Amino acid sequence: MTQGPTSQPETSDNAAPRRDNSADPRCDSSAPPRYIAHRGLSARAPENTLAAVQAAHDAGCEWVELDVQLLGDGTPVIWHDAGIKRCSDGRGKLFKLDAASAATLDVGSWFGDQYRGERMATLEAMLTLIQRLGMGLNLELKVSRGRNAIELVKAALPPTLEALPPERLIVSSFDRHALTAARALESDPERLRLGVLDDKAPKRWWQETERLSAYSLHLDWRKLKIKRAREIADESIKLFCYTANDPVTFEKLWDWGVDGVISDDPTRFVMHAAEQRSRA
Ligand code: G3P
């Protein structure tokens, strides 16, 4: 374990160190987002499109989660899969496309006729929209098998940092090379909030978050256990859970100290919370 102003004595594998959070530079006075629309409002519009982000905004969502990858010519685009078959009228691998060929795809009609003609969003176009809407962005650096994490970070991170203020941006990834490269590119944890994505918290999660000066952990809500959630909640690390769509089943996780939910339809959570308040 590295030693620094926030470091604690070595502990066993099973015990997270306690920190004095008041001295932790990762503490930020601005509140973490409670509701994040997964791939935009993907329950109601084609995922990872400009339309899905506009739909999220129109439905009252303040934050969206989006995946970014590179086309073969190095253009960063908002896309989840390694292939294009599921969410477009094309076939093949994303990295085989260049910007011109990607722009010919229909990425909306697979979801519904009203989205026919929707185009794959470049990161540039998406950042412009998010800026205009004044939304927050959880950008997931999506490193598909065989793709280069460092190239993705170099292409996607600088324009994103340029476009959005630190309090409206969280950059996350399952890929540790991508996270490491992102932290190397911007060393100040207050200028770049990094989120460590995993299905379950890594065994020594506090070492991982400390190494990256990370802001948050993003975990699969179905695999989260109360002990681990409380352990994280006791630290200065924010905890987000993906991808939950049933606010009733999720309810207990708020009591465990989870900060935010990444959902295909956050409006269900907002409505459920309002119902709970009106009953109280
Ligand atoms: O960032 C949370 C979630 O998006 C991670 O999984 O596969 O939906 O990108 P995935």
Ligand code: MG
């Ligand atoms: Mg994602």
